[in-house]
Amino acid sequence: MQTYKISINDTKNFYKNLGCDSGGISILSKKSKLHTLYIKDLHVGAANILKQDALSIGADLAVPCGVIIAKDKYVDAVLIGTTKHFETLSKKELAQPFGLKELAKTLKDYVRENDFKTKIMGVLNANEDSFFKNSRFDNSQASFLIEKMIKDGANIIDIGAVSSRPGSIAVEEDVELLRIKDIVDTIYKNKYYEKVDFSIDSYSPKVIDYVLNHGFKIVNDITGLENDEVCKIASSYNAQVVIMHMQNDPTLMQKEPFYENVILEIDSYLKNQIEKAQSFGIKNIVLDVGIGFGKTLEHNLLLLKNLEHFSHFGYELLIGASRKSMINMITPASIEDRLAGTLAIHLESIRNGASIIRCHDVKEHFQAIKVYEAINNIN
Structure with a gap:
């Protein structure tokens, strides 16, 4: 057995060439790209909820020290996750307070795949x-x-x-x-x-x-x-x-x-x-x-x-x-x-x-x- 690290740009085509089934290609493609989203002036209540929800699905939210005790009312944060994570959170946060509903509506936009020819x-x-x-x-x-x-x-x-x-x-x-x-x-x-x-x-x-x-x-x-x-x-x-x-x-x-x-x-x-x-x-x-x-x-x-x-x-x-x-x-x-x-x-x-x-x-x-x-x- 041999291994080597690869760089994938066209994930769907890569998994197709690998021989994956059509259903698996879509799922694997969404798990292959990592995104980091900077969120400015996030309510501390939203930060605590989003942190737990992100961790529960394998994503994460980087937040300042003191968020858990609500040291500051508003904080900046960085959401880290794959396309699949962002899509899941875009549904999960729709029912949440502190502005998370508005964030949920935009999450899918940030992982949108645009197929524009150069x-x-x-x-x-x-x-x-x-x-x-x-x-x-x-x-x-x-x-x-x-x-x-x-x-x-x-x-x-x-x-x-x-x-x-x-x-x-x-x-x-x-x-x-x-x-x-x-x-x-x-x-x-x-x-x-x-x-x-x-x-x-x-x-x-x-x-x-x-x-x-x-x-x-x-x-x-x-x-x-x-x-x-x-x-x-x-x-x-x-x-x-x-x-x-x-x-x-x-x-x-x-x-x-x-x-x-x-x-x-x-x-x-x-x-x-x-x-x-x-x-x-x-x-x-x-x-x-x-x-x-x-x-x-x-x-x-x-x-x-x-x-x-x-x-x-x-x-x-x-x-x-x-x-x-x-x-x-x-x-x-x-x-x-x-x-x-x-x-x-x-x-x-x-x-x-x-x-x-x-x-x-x-x-x-x-x-x-x-x-x-x-x-x-x-x-």
């Missing part, structure tokens, strides 16, 4: 102010660059005419539309939208309306649907909408950004904006935590490390850290020399739940992602 969103900027000069282009280059991105493996091409780098200043709607109109017309004329999905990086109603009427399918709004008119237009075209978090605006966002708890505050923001989008009839939503948009290096790293948390909403997660300054803060490098750092961030983001990667270097990302998937899909 997609590459290539970046093209129709302006002279984008921070990475190699992403800039004009209409004379449009067809060549679009066809190259498609050949290199892009699933989506994101086009913007206004820079959102720190310190950038917004432009008038008519100026933005003028910058992008010829390029959009070229895309429409050549029917490139039949080969790849096009996204507009804008929060201008006039621009968004024009591009959605010319083959674009996605609205990438850095303001997170702040403008009701954008919601109305996106809904009328049944467009997919990217809701991004940004603290303040590009002119102020990097001036001492502060959060009491960056994960919880962004979670609350996304929840509110999802509800707003749904109220306008928008159904196809993507979430973006906004790396570099009103965040310090520590905020960015915490969001990347805990990205899986935001999967509980059930929507695709987009990450765009391509060549951003956070890489330079970790290991000094010019914008042109940040590809390796970009790939490291984006591959870790995929591991933590991202399925749409917004990047400048499509060919290199396509190769890196294919190798990553080959490693993780082997059983």
